Amino acid sequence: MKTTFKDLFLEFDDDLIDIPENTVYEETNIRKELIKKNTLSKAGCQKKKLTFRKVVKLTMIAASIAVIIGIFSTVIYAKSDIQIAVEEFFGGSMNSAGLYDGGDVSIISGDPNLNVEFLGVTGDEYEVFAVIKTTKKDGSTFTDEGYMNPDTATDYKKISDYRKSIDGGSGLTPDKYLSEIATFYGLQAVCKDRYGNNVGYRDNGNATIDTRYYLSEDRKTLKLLMWLNIPRTKNIDLRDGTATIKSSSFIARKNIKTILISDHIDGDVEESFRKKCEEMNINPLECDRLCTDDEVIYCLSDGREYPLPFEITFKMNYRYNGNIKKDLNYSDAPHLIKKDTNNVKMTITPFSINISGESQNVNSNLCFEPVRNSKIIMKDGTSYILEYHGGAGCGGPAAEKIEQEMKFVYREKPIRTLEMEKTLIDTRQIKQIIINGDIIYEA
Amino acid sequence: MDNHQITSGLKKKDQKAFEAVIDKYTPLVAGIIRNVSKGSLAREDIEETVADVFVALWNNTDNIIEDKLKGYICCIAKTKTLNKIESVKKHIVLNIDDYDPEDDFSISSELEKRELAKQLRDIISELNVTDKEIIIRYYYYSQNIVQIAGVMNMNSDTVKSKLRRTREKIKIKLIERGITYENNI
Numbered sequence: 225m226k227t228t229f230k231d232l233f234l235e236f237d238d239d240l241i242d243i244p245e246n247t248v249y250e251e252t253n254i255r256k257e258l259i260k261k262n263t264l265s266k267a268g269c270q271k272k273k274l275t276f277r278k279v280v281k282l283t284m285i286a287a288s289i290a291v292i293i294g295i296f297s298t299v300i301y302a303k304s305d306i307q308i309a310v311e312e313f314f315g316g317s318m319n320s321a322g323l324y325d326g327g328d329v330s331i332i333s334g335d336p337n338l339n340v341e342f343l344g345v346t347g348d349e350y351e352v353f354a355v356i357k358t359t360k361k362d363g364s365t366f367t368d369e370g371y372m373n374p375d376t377a378t379d380y381k382k383i384s385d386y387r388k389s390i391d392g393g394s395g396l397t398p399d400k401y402l403s404e405i406a407t408f409y410g411l412q413a414v415c416k417d418r419y420g421n422n423v424g425y426r427d428n429g430n431a432t433i434d435t436r437y438y439l440s441e442d443r444k445t446l447k448l449l450m451w452l453n454i455p456r457t458k459n460i461d462l463r464d465g466t467a468t469i470k471s472s473s474f475i476a477r478k479n480i481k482t483i484l485i486s487d488h489i490d491g492d493v494e495e496s497f498r499k500k501c502e503e504m505n506i507n508p509l510e511c512d513r514l515c516t517d518d519e520v521i522y523c524l525s526d527g528r529e530y531p532l533p534f535e536i537t538f539k540m541n542y543r544y545n546g547n548i549k550k551d552l553n554y555s556d557a558p559h560l561i562k563k564d565t566n567n568v569k570m571t572i573t574p575f576s577i578n579i580s581g582e583s584q585n586v587n588s589n590l591c592f593e594p595v596r597n598s599k600i601i602m603k604d605g606t607s608y609i610l611e612y613h614g615g616a617g618c619g620g621p622a623a624e625k626i627e628q629e630m631k632f633v634y635r636e637k638p639i640r641t642l643e644m645e646k647t648l649i650d651t652r653q654i655k656q657i658i659i660n661g662d663i664i665y666e667a
Numbered sequence: 668m669d670n671h672q673i674t675s676g677l678k679k680k681d682q683k684a685f686e687a688v689i690d691k692y693t694p695l696v697a698g699i700i701r702n703v704s705k706g707s708l709a710r711e712d713i714e715e716t717v718a719d720v721f722v723a724l725w726n727n728t729d730n731i732i733e734d735k736l737k738g739y740i741c742c743i744a745k746t747k748t749l750n751k752i753e754s755v756k757k758h759i760v761l762n763i764d765d766y767d768p769e770d771d772f773s774i775s776s777e778l779e780k781r782e783l784a785k786q787l788r789d790i791i792s793e794l795n796v797t798d799k800e801i802i803i804r805y806y807y808y809s810q811n812i813v814q815i816a817g818v819m820n821m822n823s824d825t826v827k828s829k830l831r832r833t834r835e836k837i838k839i840k841l842i843e844r845g846i847t848y849e850n851n852i
Contacts, residue, residue, distance in 0.1 A: 256690075
């Protein structure tokens with residue numbers, strides 16, 4: 225068991241740690257009343273639940289969302305053979321090894337003036353990607369002038385620099401997280417099993433959903449790539465169940481003041497950005513960081529919310545016979561799995577590698593070591609970076625155990641933009657998977 | 668409400684006591700989250716984590732010990748912060764001055780850890796006021812060297828050397844008390 229010097233200080237009596245509180249922390253600009261209300265709500269002491277979302281200036285350009293959602297109208301059905309429609313989002317690397325290619329799909333537009341066109345869907349046991357295109361029937365724009373980039377202009381994000389690891393190979397995982405996927409507040413997702421039971425793992429029974437909004441230059445066409453994540457750790461079987469994504473609105477942003485432009489991200493650029501903020505008396509946490517292939521722009525922006533009401537439902541008839549499952553233990557991967565971690569399960573899918581584990585050592589931070597040098601080598605010699613693409617941990621002293629799951633996607637090379645496009649692999653062609661120097665899978 | 672009333676109220680699931688503990692400790696919890704996350708969490712993440720801390724406290728009121736309420740809350744705050752950092756994929760940017768390889772060492776069992784924590788409590792209680800304050804600020808409240816120097820009107824080098832000397836002092840006293848371990852402090 226690894227214990228740090230700091231851990232030992234957690235069990236002290238109050239009188240020993242009695243230092244004037246206003247000197248142990250800097251005043252934090254938090255909304256105390258909101259915290260209190262939300263805490264009481266979460267603890268079940270209050271009915272109404274509030275959120276901590278970033279405050280944006282709302283400019284509702286039509287009737288209220290509540291009214292709009294009440295008048296759902298157009299229904300579109302599509303069936304099978306539609307994978308090709310989403311190939312552009314996967315760099316043309318789509319394969320059909322067990323992928324879900326869409327069962328019955330229904331789309332309901334919530335605005336009589338909104339065309340919602342279904343472009344395609346794909347997925348597997350754990351995730352579903354769907355693409356739609358929307359336009360206004362009257363040909364009007366979605367946003368006000370200057371309000372663009374709804375997919376990249378998210379809240380301020382720390383995007384660490386990419387550094388190839390020391391052996392300089394092309395198929396290596398960058399040693400810091402890179403990709404930040406914007407979670408959009410205007411979307412909700414609900415998964416139901418074949419019996420109609422909700423199987424989400426959030427408090428409210430929802431599944432997690434991410435999206436990318438691609439607004440055309442004339443602001444008249446909006447494409448959405450929606451990405452639904454299905455919980456892995458709860459042994460949920462969604463076959464013949466349904467996944468429903470509900471959209472209510474999206475936020476577009478306008479760059480108000482550019483603070484810094486750089487062609488790369490590193491500690492020095494971050495420091496320059498912070499200094500500039502100090503000089504300009506701007507709170508860096510209020511800023512956005514936009515990444516393109518060529519530059520990184522730090523700026524202050526204004527966000528406006530626009531209604532986009534529709535609902536899309538998929539029948540989950542995936543086959544997922546392309547997935548590989550394997551149980552792991554400490555001796556299989558001592559540089560990845562912590563010694564007291566057990567029940568480690570790995571699933572390799574055409575989209576990603578997913579590893580989960582649990583530990584009864586509640587004083588431990590997490591179940592896995594940080595992942596650095598990792599790659600997947602195919603039988604033809606091609607190798608891909610395994611890029612850390614999200615994960616979650618829960619537990620702590622108050623819990624019975626710690627659970628952690630990690631997800632890696634395949635990349636041909638490190639990228640720094642906020643892209644969601646992915647590389648798919650044919651899992652039948654995998655030769656070897658290496659994480660932190662440990663061979664965790666070999667065909 | 669004082670901590671005695673809050674603790675007994677919490678154990679009875681009294682909502683007023685819960686509100687009192689939220690009112691009393693929200694700034695401290697937010698400050699600890701900020702210290703531990705080294706500024707890597709946005710305000711909304713800090714707020715959400717503060718709420719998670721108090722919900723965890725509410726769900727574990729049986730575990731509260733009266734004279735350790737504040738410590739228990741701090742402990743939850745640190746754990747929840749680390750979980751939050753992981754969940755939002757943030758990296759803590761650590762100042763090189765604050766990196767201390769001697770922070771890590773191995774203890775083989777919970778029993779050893781508890782015994783060591785008890786001995787450590789006693790030894791720290793015996794330290795002079797300044798040394799005690801520095802080490803509590805650094806290790807307990809996760810303040811960095813610069814922050815400690817600022818609030819204690821010292822320069823950073825002084826804080827660093829006092830920290831190093833105090834740690835050495837603790838090490839000697841632990842050895843005197845018969846505690847030895849591999850890779851120790």
